[in-house]
Amino acid sequence: MVTGVFHLLWLVVALPAAGAAILLLGGRWAERWGRYLACALPIGSFVLSLILFSTLLGRDGNDRHVVQHLYTWIDTGHLTVRADLLFDPLSSLFLLLITGVGSLIHVYSLGYMAHDPRRTRFFAYLNLFVAAMLTLVLAENYLLLFLGWEGVGLASYLLIGFWQHKPSAAAAAKKAFVMNRVGDMGISLAIALCFTTFGSTSFAVVDAGAAHASRGAMTALGLLLLLGACGKSAQVPLQAWLLDAMEGPTPVSALIHAATMVTAGVYLMVRSNAVLDQAPAARTAVVVVAVVTLLWGAVIGCAKDDIKKVLAGSTMSQIGYMMLGAGLGPAGYAFAIFHLLTHGFFKANMFLGAGSVMHGMTGPDGEGDVDMRHYGALRRAMPVTFLTFAMGYLAIIGFPGFSGFWSKDKIIDAAWHEHWWIGALAMLGAGVTAFYMTRLMLMTFFGEKRWLQGVHPHESPRVMTGPLVVLAALSALGGLFLLGSWIQDYLAPVVGEPPAESAGLPAWLVSVLAVVVVAIGIAIAWLVFGRRPVPATAPEKVAWPITVARQDVYGDLINETFVVEPGRRLTSTLLQIDRYGVDGVLTGGPFAVGAFAGAFRKLQNGYVRSYALSFLGGGIVVVLALMVVNWQ
Amino acid sequence: MSSVTPYLVLSAILFTIGCTGVLIRRNAIVVFMCVELMLNAANLALVAFSRLHGNLDGQVTAFFVMVVAAAEVVIGLAIIMTIFRTRRSASVDDASLLKW
Numbered sequence: 001m002v003t004g005v006f007h008l009l010w011l012v013v014a015l016p017a018a019g020a021a022i023l024l025l026g027g028r029w030a031e032r033w034g035r036y037l038a039c040a041l042p043i044g045s046f047v048l049s050l051i052l053f054s055t056l057l058g059r060d061g062n063d064r065h066v067v068q069h070l071y072t073w074i075d076t077g078h079l080t081v082r083a084d085l086l087f088d089p090l091s092s093l094f095l096l097l098i099t100g101v102g103s104l105i106h107v108y109s110l111g112y113m114a115h116d117p118r119r120t121r122f123f124a125y126l127n128l129f130v131a132a133m134l135t136l137v138l139a140e141n142y143l144l145l146f147l148g149w150e151g152v153g154l155a156s157y158l159l160i161g162f163w164q165h166k167p168s169a170a171a172a173a174k175k176a177f178v179m180n181r182v183g184d185m186g187i188s189l190a191i192a193l194c195f196t197t198f199g200s201t202s203f204a205v206v207d208a209g210a211a212h213a214s215r216g217a218m219t220a221l222g223l224l225l226l227l228g229a230c231g232k233s234a235q236v237p238l239q240a241w242l243l244d245a246m247e248g249p250t251p252v253s254a255l256i257h258a259a260t261m262v263t264a265g266v267y268l269m270v271r272s273n274a275v276l277d278q279a280p281a282a283r284t285a286v287v288v289v290a291v292v293t294l295l296w297g298a299v300i301g302c303a304k305d306d307i308k309k310v311l312a313g314s315t316m317s318q319i320g321y322m323m324l325g326a327g328l329g330p331a332g333y334a335f336a337i338f339h340l341l342t343h344g345f346f347k348a349n350m351f352l353g354a355g356s357v358m359h360g361m362t363g364p365d366g367e368g369d370v371d372m373r374h375y376g377a378l379r380r381a382m383p384v385t386f387l388t389f390a391m392g393y394l395a396i397i398g399f400p401g402f403s404g405f406w407s408k409d410k411i412i413d414a415a416w417h418e419h420w421w422i423g424a425l426a427m428l429g430a431g432v433t434a435f436y437m438t439r440l441m442l443m444t445f446f447g448e449k450r451w452l453q454g455v456h457p458h459e460s461p462r463v464m465t466g467p468l469v470v471l472a473a474l475s476a477l478g479g480l481f482l483l484g485s486w487i488q489d490y491l492a493p494v495v496g497e498p499p500a501e502s503a504g505l506p507a508w509l510v511s512v513l514a515v516v517v518v519a520i521g522i523a524i525a526w527l528v529f530g531r532r533p534v535p536a537t538a539p540e541k542v543a544w545p546i547t548v549a550r551q552d553v554y555g556d557l558i559n560e561t562f563v564v565e566p567g568r569r570l571t572s573t574l575l576q577i578d579r580y581g582v583d584g585v586l587t588g589g590p591f592a593v594g595a596f597a598g599a600f601r602k603l604q605n606g607y608v609r610s611y612a613l614s615f616l617g618g619g620i621v622v623v624l625a626l627m628v629v630n631w632q
Numbered sequence: 633m634s635s636v637t638p639y640l641v642l643s644a645i646l647f648t649i650g651c652t653g654v655l656i657r658r659n660a661i662v663v664f665m666c667v668e669l670m671l672n673a674a675n676l677a678l679v680a681f682s683r684l685h686g687n688l689d690g691q692v693t694a695f696f697v698m699v700v701a702a703a704e705v706v707i708g709l710a711i712i713m714t715i716f717r718t719r720r721s722a723s724v725d726d727a728s729l730l731k732w
Contacts, residue, residue, distance in 0.1 A: 606731030608663075608724045612654050 002068050005055050009068045009085050012048050012095060013138060015041040017131035023124035031120055035113075038123035039106040042130050046099035053092045064089055064493055067140055067204075074143075081201060084140035090494040093337060094137040094267060097344045101258050102130045104467035108352050109251040111463035112359060116249075122162060126255065129155035133260040137267055142191045142201040145268070149187060149232065152261055153180045159255075160248040172244035179241040183231015187268075190224035193217065207274040221275050222282025225268055226289065233265025233319050235293045240555040242316055243300070246308040250355030250368075253308060257315040258348035263340050266319065269326035270333050273495045277329060286327030287418070291425050294320025296553055298432035302439070303549030305538055306370045307354045310440050311347070314396065317429060318343045324426060325411045332414045333495035334488040339407035342478040346395035346404055349471035353389035356460040356468065357382065357444060364454040372443040373536050374452050379445040381457035384465045386445050388472035393441050395475040397434040397518050400511075403478025410482070413510045423510070427517050434521030442529040450536045639680035646673035660712045660722045664705075671701045 002009075019041040023034045030037070056064050066087040074081040087095075106126060113119040132151025139145035161173025194201045197217050198209045210218060229235065234242035242262070246253055256262060269276065269286065276283050297316025304310045322343070325336030358368030360382050361375065369375075379386040395404035408430060416423030451457065459465065481487045488498055548554065646669055653666030675694040682690025716722050 601732040604732045606728030608727070609655055609658075616651060616655070 002066055005051055006066045006068065006087065008048060009052065009066065009087055009138070010070060012045045012052070012099070013085070013131055013134045015045045015048075016127040016134065019127035020124045020131060023120055023127065026120075034120040035110060035123045038127050039103070039110060041127060042099055042103040042106055045130070045134070046096070046103050049092070049095040049099045052087060053096055056087065056089070056092055061489075062493060078199065079195065081141060081143050083144055084202075085138045086140035086203065087138065088494055089490050090267075090270065090337065091137045093341060093491075094263075095134065097263075097341055098130060098133050098137065098260060101344050101348045101471070102126075102133075102255065102260070104470055105251050105255050105258075105348065105352065108254075108355070108464050108467040109249075111461045112251055112355055113249065118162075122159075122249070125155055125158045125162065126251075129159060129255060129260055133264070136264055140203055142187075142194055142203075142206075145271075146184075146187055146191060149228075149264060150184065152232070152264060153177065153184065156180075156245070156252075156256055156261055159252040160245045162248055162252065166247065168244075169247040172241075172247035175244050176241040179238050180231045183228045183238055183265075186224040186227025186231070190221055190228065193221050193224065197221070203271065206272075210274040210278045213278065215278065218275055218278040219281045222272070222279035223285060225272050225275065226282060226286055229265030229268050229323070230289060231265075232268075233262045233323065234316050235265065235289050235319065235323060236296050237558075239293060239296065239316055240552065240559055243309055243312050243552055243555075246306070246312050250308065250351060250358060253312070254348045254351035254355070257312070257351060258344045262315060262319050263322075263344065266322040266326055266336055266340050269323065270336055270495060273326075273330070273333055276326070277496070283327050283329060286323055287422060290320045290323035290327050291422060291429075292320075293317070294324065294429040295425065295432070296320075296555075298429050298436065299545075299549045300552050301436040302432065303546045305372050307357065307372050307375075307440065307444065308351075308370055310372070310436060311350055311354060314433065314437065315347060317433060318347065318396070320429070321408060321411050321426065324415060324422070328411075328414045328418050330496045331417065331498050332411060334491045334498065335407065335410040335414060337491060337495075338481060338487050339404075339411055341481065342395065342403035342407040342475070345471055345478050346392040346402075346475035349392035349468060349475050350389060350396070352464070352468055352471065353385050353392060356385040356464055357389075359460050359464065360385070360457040361451070361455055363452060369452065369455065372440065373534060373538060374450055374455070375444045376447040376450040376534065377445070378457055382459050384459055385468065388465070388468040389445070390441070391472035391475045393437055395478070397437050397522070398430055398514060399518075400515060401476075401479070403475055406479035406482045409511050409514055412514055413507050416510055427510075427514055430514055431517035431521040434518040435525045438522045438525035439529050442525065443534055446530065447534055450534065634684060636680040636684045639683075640677060643673045643677040643680065646670075646676065658723045658725050660715070660724050660727075663724055664708055664712065667708075668701060668705070671697055 019038050023030050023038055026034060056066070068085045068087070070083040070085065072080065073083040106123070109119075109123065109126065113122055116122060129152065132148050132155050134148070135151060136145055136148030139148055157173045157177040160176050161170050163169045164173075191201055194206060197213055198205050200206070227238075230238045245256060248256070276286070294317045297313045297318075297320060299313075301310045301313030301317065304313060318339070322336045322340050325332035325339060354370075355368075357375065357378060358370055360378070361369040363369055391402070395402040398405040398408045412423060412426045412430065415426045492498075542550075551557065650666040650669030650671075650673060653669065654663050657663050657666065675697050678690040678694045678697070680690075682688060682694075712722060715727055719726060
């Protein structure tokens with residue numbers, strides 16, 4: 001039922017969308033005040049989301065489901081798609097995360113992009129990004145979700161390639177866009193399958209019909225949705241774009257990695273829980289993809305010297321945990337969302353912190369340095385950045401009490417109950433996470449100074465540290481969501497009740513084991529990077545695992561070998577077939593006629609006598625023919 | 633052996649001579665004369681058959697052939713003259729530009 005304040009639901013999307021439109025169309029006119037407007041609008045959306053959220057909380061548990069009908073988008077024959085917005089517990093949490101963290105990133109960008117000549121355009125893209133993501137999570141059917149999905153893809157393309165004068169940034173944007181297209185193909189096929197199976201793409205219809213649909217169709221649907229989620233959420237095998245996406249300005253990385261974009265895949269999986277519940281095979285695929293990705297990303301994070309790439313690897317890994325939660329079914333959905341929220345806090349915190357470090361390490365050439373081997377001992381130079389980053393660090397490694405501890409612990413616990421090897425691998429991932437994050441901390445904030453000449457680290461302006469403090473507090477306290485299993489109960493109307501605790505390892509033992517594994521990871525990192533001075537240039541001679549990890553576990557090479565090269569060969573083959581096969585048939589006829597004429601026109605030699613001979617020959621033939629015909 | 637047989641034989645001989653002349657001679661005037669010879673051979677055959685059948689059809693046709701031949705001579709000689717004036721040659725093989 002749409003009542004009272006819920007009539008304003010559309011404004012949540014409309015505000016940032018309007019901001020993007022005004023800033024993009026306003027051009028120079030909006031130059032002076034555009035960025036402040038662009039910050040105010042998502043904040044407005046956030047306030048509105050808070051009001052909507054509290055209103056929803058005031059409702060009875062089963063009544064927390066608001067559908068606002070805007071207009072009929074497509075009405076043609078059997079296909080009717082309504083532009084409806086859905087506000088329920090799941091989308092309400094996303095709304096808060098996107099608008100909340102998004103607003104903080106906007107404010108931070110005021111400081112970070114202060115000297116960029118194209119900052120108005122940057123803020124317009126940020127607003128577009130937020131608006132698209134809000135469309136995605138508020139959509140009531142898969143087609144409208146797809147609209148937001150594509151909008152996010154477009155905005156990410158524009159933002160990753162924002163510094164388009166750098167060829168690497170332009171290439172990274174293109175890579176992200178193309179790899180996302182592969183996933184989008186899965187989504188569009190899934191939408192088509194939805195329509196043929198259920199006659200509608202509405203979540204309500206799909207949720208109601210999933211239980212009665214054929215197992216095969218549900219499995220196909222689940223796998224297609226997984227393909228889409230892999231593209232957007234940078235899961236193996238579509239993970240390679242995420243590391244290159246670091247070419248964008250750092251606030252963009254924070255936005256892509258924390259509040260928007262990569263969480264879309266997890267959202268899609270959890271939103272499609274009714275489909276996944278009917279397709280055990282698809283769920284197994286989700287689990288496999290998730291486990292592979294969480295280790296893959298963690299391995300990459302271990303060997304990178306670029307601070308942003310370490311964080312990118314960790315994002316892949318953490319999204320893997322969320323996908324794992326989603327793949328575990330009703331036992332994991334709520335925890336996937338829980339981890340998504342806490343990850344949104346601590347990852348945004350750390351990315352913005354990394355941006356702050358880069359800002360402080362800006363060399364004489366005006367470029368922010370991202371190489372951690374040029375850092376060291378920054379904890380005194382940048383105390384606020386250090387302390388806030390430390391909160392994010394403690395959260396991501398799962399230090400007891402911090403938000404990441406609660407959320408990751410719950411997923412590992414659920415994984416143990418699913419199967420022991422899933423739990424063991426997830427726990428191994430936690431240990432590796434602790435290793436590379438400790439490495440990052442030690443190389444950046446501890447040890448001795450390895451600063452390049454002309455670099456004078458300094459604390460960032462208030463407008464940048466303010467959001468950091470807020471996010472650090474959220475990273476530390478995000479675990480409160482779990483208080484009295486609040487988040488499970490809150491999400492239960494959407495994702496179903498979690499099953500009763502089954503036999504297996506007791507939860508406290510899993511927690512203790514996880515903490516021990518994390519402690520081992522930290523200890524190894526300290527032995528390698530804390531006790532000895534860190535070389536200022538990356539060592540050349542390293543063991544093969546490090547080489548593999550430095551090459552992103554050969555993600556690009558695999559794509560190049562198994563996709564790009566065969567694709568190139570296929571197109572060139574098709575081109576040859578087209579040129580010599582299809583065109584050959586079409587141009588062969590005229591060519592044969594031409595060749596025939598070329599041979600026979602030689603008869604026209606210009607000599608009257610030979611024409612006369614032809615006459616004579618023809619006459620003789622006619623006479624002979626007459627004689628034959630008239631033969632008595 | 634009909635009474636017109638010698639005429640027809642003569643006609644055939646004349647035609648063959650004319651035909652051969654057209655095929656093998658290069659001088660346009662001679663070729664032209666050979667063409668006239670063939671026409672007149674045909675006329676002789678027509679008149680001979682007219683005599684054989686006892687009606688005037690063949691003779692009338694022969695008159696038509698003569699009229700056409702006269703017109704043809706006028707045009708043909710004019711062409712030959714023109715070609716000779718421009719090329720200083722009356723050889724039919726020299727006038728072979730109109731070809732492929």
